[in-house]
Amino acid sequence: xxxxxxxCGALYLxxxxxxxxxxxxxxxxxxxxxxxxxxxxxxxxxxxxxDLSSPxxxxxxxxxxxxxxxxxxxxxxxxxxAEGDRVPADVExxxxxxVTVDESLLTGESQPVMKxxxxxxxxxxxxxxxxxxxxxxxxxxxxxSGTLITQGTAQGRVVATGPRSALGRIGASLASVAMDxxxxxxxxxxxxxxxxxxxxxxxxxLALGWGLSxxxxxxxxxxxxxxxxxxxxxxLPVVLTIFLxxxxxxxxxxxxxxxxxxxxxxxxATTVLCVDKTGTLTRNQMEVxxxxxxxxxxxxxxxxxxxxxxxxxxxxxxxxxxSHRRAFDPMEAAISTAGQDWLQGSEHLHGDWTLVSDYPxxxxxxxxxxxxxxxxxRGLLVAAKGAPEAIVDLCHLPALQRREIATQVAALAADGLxxxxxxxxxxxxxSLPPLQHDFDFEFVGLIALxxxxxxxxxxxxxxCRAAGIRVAMITGDHPATAVAIxxxxxxxxxxxxxxxxELEALDETALADRLPHTQxxxxxxPEQKLRLVQALRARGDVVAMTGDGVNDAPALKxxxxxxxxxxxxxxxxxxxxxxxxxxxxxxxxxxTIRYGRRVFANLRKAITxxxxxxxPIIGLAVxxxxxxxxxxxxxxxxxxxxxxxxxxxxxxxxxxxxxxxAMQQPPRRPEARLFDAALVRLGLLQGLGLLLAVLxxxxxxxxxxxxxDAGRTVAFTALVLGNLGLIQANRSWAAASSSxxxxxxTINAAFRWIVVGTAALLVLALGVPSIAVLFKFTAPSASxxxxxxxxxxTAWAWCKAVVARLQGRKRAESSSS
Numbered sequence: 001x002x003x004x005x006x007x008c009g010a011l012y013l014x015x016x017x018x019x020x021x022x023x024x025x026x027x028x029x030x031x032x033x034x035x036x037x038x039x040x041x042x043x044x045x046x047x048x049x050x051d052l053s054s055p056x057x058x059x060x061x062x063x064x065x066x067x068x069x070x071x072x073x074x075x076x077x078x079x080x081x082a083e084g085d086r087v088p089a090d091v092e093x094x095x096x097x098x099v100t101v102d103e104s105l106l107t108g109e110s111q112p113v114m115k116x117x118x119x120x121x122x123x124x125x126x127x128x129x130x131x132x133x134x135x136x137x138x139x140x141x142x143x144x145s146g147t148l149i150t151q152g153t154a155q156g157r158v159v160a161t162g163p164r165s166a167l168g169r170i171g172a173s174l175a176s177v178a179m180d181x182x183x184x185x186x187x188x189x190x191x192x193x194x195x196x197x198x199x200x201x202x203x204x205x206l207a208l209g210w211g212l213s214x215x216x217x218x219x220x221x222x223x224x225x226x227x228x229x230x231x232x233x234x235x236l237p238v239v240l241t242i243f244l245x246x247x248x249x250x251x252x253x254x255x256x257x258x259x260x261x262x263x264x265x266x267x268x269a270t271t272v273l274c275v276d277k278t279g280t281l282t283r284n285q286m287e288v289x290x291x292x293x294x295x296x297x298x299x300x301x302x303x304x305x306x307x308x309x310x311x312x313x314x315x316x317x318x319x320x321x322x323s324h325r326r327a328f329d330p331m332e333a334a335i336s337t338a339g340q341d342w343l344q345g346s347e348h349l350h351g352d353w354t355l356v357s358d359y360p361x362x363x364x365x366x367x368x369x370x371x372x373x374x375x376x377x378r379g380l381l382v383a384a385k386g387a388p389e390a391i392v393d394l395c396h397l398p399a400l401q402r403r404e405i406a407t408q409v410a411a412l413a414a415d416g417l418x419x420x421x422x423x424x425x426x427x428x429x430x431s432l433p434p435l436q437h438d439f440d441f442e443f444v445g446l447i448a449l450x451x452x453x454x455x456x457x458x459x460x461x462x463x464c465r466a467a468g469i470r471v472a473m474i475t476g477d478h479p480a481t482a483v484a485i486x487x488x489x490x491x492x493x494x495x496x497x498x499x500x501x502e503l504e505a506l507d508e509t510a511l512a513d514r515l516p517h518t519q520x521x522x523x524x525x526p527e528q529k530l531r532l533v534q535a536l537r538a539r540g541d542v543v544a545m546t547g548d549g550v551n552d553a554p555a556l557k558x559x560x561x562x563x564x565x566x567x568x569x570x571x572x573x574x575x576x577x578x579x580x581x582x583x584x585x586x587x588x589x590x591x592t593i594r595y596g597r598r599v600f601a602n603l604r605k606a607i608t609x610x611x612x613x614x615x616p617i618i619g620l621a622v623x624x625x626x627x628x629x630x631x632x633x634x635x636x637x638x639x640x641x642x643x644x645x646x647x648x649x650x651x652x653x654x655x656x657x658x659x660x661x662a663m664q665q666p667p668r669r670p671e672a673r674l675f676d677a678a679l680v681r682l683g684l685l686q687g688l689g690l691l692l693a694v695l696x697x698x699x700x701x702x703x704x705x706x707x708x709d710a711g712r713t714v715a716f717t718a719l720v721l722g723n724l725g726l727i728q729a730n731r732s733w734a735a736a737s738s739s740x741x742x743x744x745x746t747i748n749a750a751f752r753w754i755v756v757g758t759a760a761l762l763v764l765a766l767g768v769p770s771i772a773v774l775f776k777f778t779a780p781s782a783s784x785x786x787x788x789x790x791x792x793x794t795a796w797a798w799c800k801a802v803v804a805r806l807q808g809r810k811r812a813e814s815s816s817s
Contacts, residue, residue: 057088077158087143090165091156093117099152112150203228227621242650247599254591255582263561263578267596269667274545277475279584281489282451286330288338291315293445315445317348318424321383359436366390369436382425391421395443416484417448458490460590468666474521482522491519500524511535529555598658605730606653611683616691648727651750659734689798690722693791709778717788725796
């Protein structure tokens, strides 16, 4: 476009028309400023997203664990690490519990490396402490920046950051990695190249035709350049950048981080949402509700503390001992709180006991144990908690007692409670065994916790159902718990549920038959999520999958849209995901779908407007050659129109709200294209109506005043006003096609400013004689302006009628299908 403007300016100088040349240069300055402002706004949005997506670290600040950007860490900071975290800097371990680290990023070795704290260090509550250099720390106590914690928990002190870290010294080349183009970008690039090539050929033919038929080659060249400017779709890349960039930015304001732009494109096509229960459908703020010991139960909160019989104290006591003292897990935090509330002042709280070792939860055994030493050192005491069936297995209970416990677990789970078994053991040997099974455990009782459903979840699931989106809950919980929560959330449980064991036994055909009718999947292991995602996609579904753990990463990567939990999720899950829910709640996920539909729909409106707006410009450039008229549009007129078209399609339409009823429509097909036949047909029909109105205005202007400039004045005025009408007609297709014919009532400040600015510029161009001469306008009379206004109104009514007809036909086809 700038090269064409320079060419037109040079041509005006050759023709000796300095005023037109200076006016073109003035317009060039305006367009440059607009382009710069638009790109800066998009860049600011992308910079903000880049800041949000930068690595985070869990650091101690004033004794509290807070998430901070990794780049803000300095040597001496104390950070907390857990399974699934990326190490944010080179860290020396102060305390470590069964920590293994994947260092393949640095060494190429896939085997995780065992790490341990230096013997002369210890945990600290300070946010910063004096640290030795990385060179003085032992390799076994150093975790390097960028490596992955695959197991255990640790506390460490930062010893090197940024380019001074091990990763920083070899990772400078990462800055040069470029992002791949998205499908919409590739489609847009193909359209732009095709239209630009075709436009160049047509412009050349127009210049040749003008020169050969009239012998005025300079005028022919000017006509060809004008047509080339009219045909060049330079707005499309700007529209795409602003829509997707600002769409992602708007999502970030809703606490949803878009890590990959294709997610914005696919959101509107989502057909299945696979979501976790804990923290997504529920609040992830657990409370201990009931205790059960040998046939007797006690409900916490329903009775005073003094009412708890001593028989229930051991359940809570050993549940607390089997939990971490600095608890980050919601269940452990709830158990710790209950212990402080209900055991305070009794001999069942052991703040002076020393932790000797622990056995973490594993895939093979869903139970964890902690080994303690009391001050009197009379043997070691082992406290264990975990899935009831795992604890029963550890205790080697007889069949009758197993059945009794299983019945009670089912009863508690039916009330939507999360049930854990608690066990204890005494160990007197000198060295600890390698496995938890080697302890002689005694079953203590059951502890039941409640994680209530979020208040906004039932309404959000109902909205998904109305939008044709199926929600599937995938959880590791007991089947009865899963069904109870599913009912509270509003999920359909009539189709039954599918457990992880049943999933393992089904072949692909049988699984495909079960999927359409099943919305609850329970006792599902993280690795089984991958199979569910693949099976759903094989059926043709567009799948959005939530996850937070290391083992969720394959499923997140395999899903069309991977969604990680920003608060409780691991770094690995966030890196594998397309979206990160910073609030960890289901309503945010529904918001992303709403925004995805809005972005795609508004992009189609903007492109329809572009097609319609360019057609009358092309017609006014070609008609003079075909009809034997003088040139109607000059390069200055094209630039004036660019001041309307560019902001309209890139700002006005982007700011439009989601159409009423859009979330009551089924998802669009994933293969649906932006530039499909329906969109082009709608744009061409609207543009044809505006072209006829503008050509009529040119003829009427000449007829009323017998002046070519008067015809140009009426035609251009009708064209500018008609463009504003085009914007209004396409702002809301639902309103334009409604039986009442009401205009969209949403406030769009950008459109208001476009109308005011365009009207002011048009008044200047028509009313100031020195400017009117540059545009080759005549002094407007009331009759000429009335004629232009009536024609613009007629074109607007035609555009609305076209939208209404095509949208009505689309609704009829949808109903019949």
